[in-house]
Amino acid sequence: MRTMKLGTSNLEVPVIAVGCMRINSLEKNEAERFVQSALDAGANFFDHADIYGGGKCEEIFSEAIHMNDDIREKIILQSKCGIRKGMFDFSKEHILESVDNILKRLKTDYLDILLLHRPDALVEPEEVAEAFDLLESTGKVRHFGVSNQTPMQIQLLKKSVKQPLVANQLQLSITNSTMISNGMNVNMLNESAVNRDSNVLDFCRLNDITIQPWSPFQYGFFEGVFLGNEKFPELNLKIDEIAAKYEVSNTTIAIAWLLRHPARMQPVTGTTTIERLMDCCKAADVHLTRQEWYEIYRAAGNVLP
Numbered sequence: 594m595r596t597m598k599l600g601t602s603n604l605e606v607p608v609i610a611v612g613c614m615r616i617n618s619l620e621k622n623e624a625e626r627f628v629q630s631a632l633d634a635g636a637n638f639f640d641h642a643d644i645y646g647g648g649k650c651e652e653i654f655s656e657a658i659h660m661n662d663d664i665r666e667k668i669i670l671q672s673k674c675g676i677r678k679g680m681f682d683f684s685k686e687h688i689l690e691s692v693d694n695i696l697k698r699l700k701t702d703y704l705d706i707l708l709l710h711r712p713d714a715l716v717e718p719e720e721v722a723e724a725f726d727l728l729e730s731t732g733k734v735r736h737f738g739v740s741n742q743t744p745m746q747i748q749l750l751k752k753s754v755k756q757p758l759v760a761n762q763l764q765l766s767i768t769n770s771t772m773i774s775n776g777m778n779v780n781m782l783n784e785s786a787v788n789r790d791s792n793v794l795d796f797c798r799l800n801d802i803t804i805q806p807w808s809p810f811q812y813g814f815f816e817g818v819f820l821g822n823e824k825f826p827e828l829n830l831k832i833d834e835i836a837a838k839y840e841v842s843n844t845t846i847a848i849a850w851l852l853r854h855p856a857r858m859q860p861v862t863g864t865t866t867i868e869r870l871m872d873c874c875k876a877a878d879v880h881l882t883r884q885e886w887y888e889i890y891r892a893a894g895n896v897l898p
């Protein structure tokens with residue numbers, strides 16, 4: 594598996610992250626085979642969150658991988674906190690308590706990366722900084738990042754937080770690419786010009802923050818998978834044509850499209866099917882041409898100005 598450095602850190606990570614939000618749909622033996630297959634393919638970066646399956650996904654994972662010191666050294670674990678029932682919570686107390694619970698469920702004494710899951714309107718950056726300092730000094734967390742945050746929210750955090758923020762996990766797929774579109778429709782009156790994210794893509798590139806696209810196969814907000822979906826006939830025709838050229842599946846091409854962007858993104862897959870995960874991993878070796886990348890972009894309904 595091709596690797597890269599995460600953000601400004603020295604942590605070498607595979608370019609594909611294995612998302613574990615849905616692994617609670619697997620039986621114990623299926624989960625074991627799934628994580629083992631990921632490891633065999635070099636996909637040793639696992640993305641979690643305390644809320645996935647209400648904590649069950651982290652538990653199922655640590656059992657499936659038969660967590661011990663030896664295996665722990667071979668994998669990279671990322672988890673997230675900050676979402677609670679009916680609210681977001683970046684208070685020091687909640688961050689510290691969440692990490693302790695995550696570590697217990699994952700049966701480990703450290704996380705490689707902790708992300709703040711979704712912006713908290715009541716965030717107090719000084720409190721986040723205190724929590725991060727404690728987590729770092731006690732060895733419980735090695736690197737820190739955010740998810741779903743705008744450039745200004747990141748700047749606000751950085752006023753107090755001294756650790757580099759190495760990743761920003763954001764919704765991004767071929768059919769959810771407004772952060773790419775608005776950069777090509779500057780100051781125009783069309784829908785694509787609407788800047789919904791305050792130029793987060795350029796900001797992350799400028800600051801070497803790795804973008805981790807989540808839901809790389811979904812359209813809308815978990816509305817379904819665009820691949821093979823009759824709602825996207827032109828897009829599927831184009832993806833299938835390019836897939837045939839590279840002798841790979843449509844799944845591989847959907848991930849290769851994200852990897853082709855020079856921002857050096859790390860897509861987070863959500864499949865629980867081994868075959869699909871292997872197809873996602875194959876994307877690390879497919880380099881789409883500029884023309885193919887734009888053809889897919891246009892086939893998704895995007896009009897170039």
Ligand SMILES: NC(=O)c1ccc[n+]([C@@H]2O[C@H](COP(=O)([O-])OP(=O)(O)OC[C@H]3O[C@@H](n4cnc5c(N)ncnc54)[C@H](OP(=O)(O)O)[C@@H]3O)[C@@H](O)[C@H]2O)c1
Nearest residue numbers: 612613614640740807808809810811861862863864865866
């Ligand atoms: N930071 C955030 O706010 C946030 C939000 C959501 C998710 N995430 C992270 O992102 C990861 C991915 O999210 P996601 O699960 O919504 O992403 P996804 O990869 O877009 O969707 C995966 C789902 O699509 C299904 N699927 C059907 N056909 C598929 C195909 N051809 N290729 C791939 N999948 C296909 C999968 O089913 P099968 O399992 O049967 O393949 C699975 O149910 C999560 O695991 C989580 O780690 C983060």
